[in-house]
Amino acid sequence: MNVNSIMRKKLADEAQTEGTFDKKVDELLKEANNLTTLCGVEMGIVVHKEGEDNAVMWPSLEISTGSLQKFLNFPEPQRAEGMSTHVDFLEQLVAVEASKVAEDRERLQMRKAQHLLAQVTTGEKRMEELDFHELQGLASFASEMLRNIENREKELEGEGSGSSSG
Secondary structure, eight states: GGGGOOOOOOOOOOOHHHHHHHHHHHHHHHHHHHHHHHOOOOEEEEEOTTTTTTOESSSSSHHHHHHHHHHSSSSSHHHHHOOOOHHHHHHHHHHOOOOHHHHHHHHHHHHHHHHHHHHHTTTTTOGGOEEEEEEEHHHHHHHHHHHHHHHHHHHHHHHHHHOOOO
């Protein structure tokens, strides 16, 4: 089952809650150990349940304290440079997705214009029937095709001059 489709709610049974908590903490610590080994990063984890005096510190209290002190000794700008907040991460994801959407829109506009050009050349539509936006789409499509032709022409010239000089 997909993790995102699981309903998140507080467990009613205290024994089940404790078991789930212990299991998830073990999984978290194993994953942290894997990350430090595979990626060569320093990591420290503190897990604390509210109202209890049994915090789990990984890898150990001494190492975690040393790592935290080492981190705090860096100047503030240098500390912030290596940190990523959840908001930063989400903003990066949104930016990537927005750029994908923009590329998809551009591709869709080119396909629409290509289809429209096909309709005009086959006589299915006449140029006089096209509205302003359709004409703009055709103009953009033509400009893009001309750029592609120019780029290809430069490629071929480069290949031709490269092979004749050898």
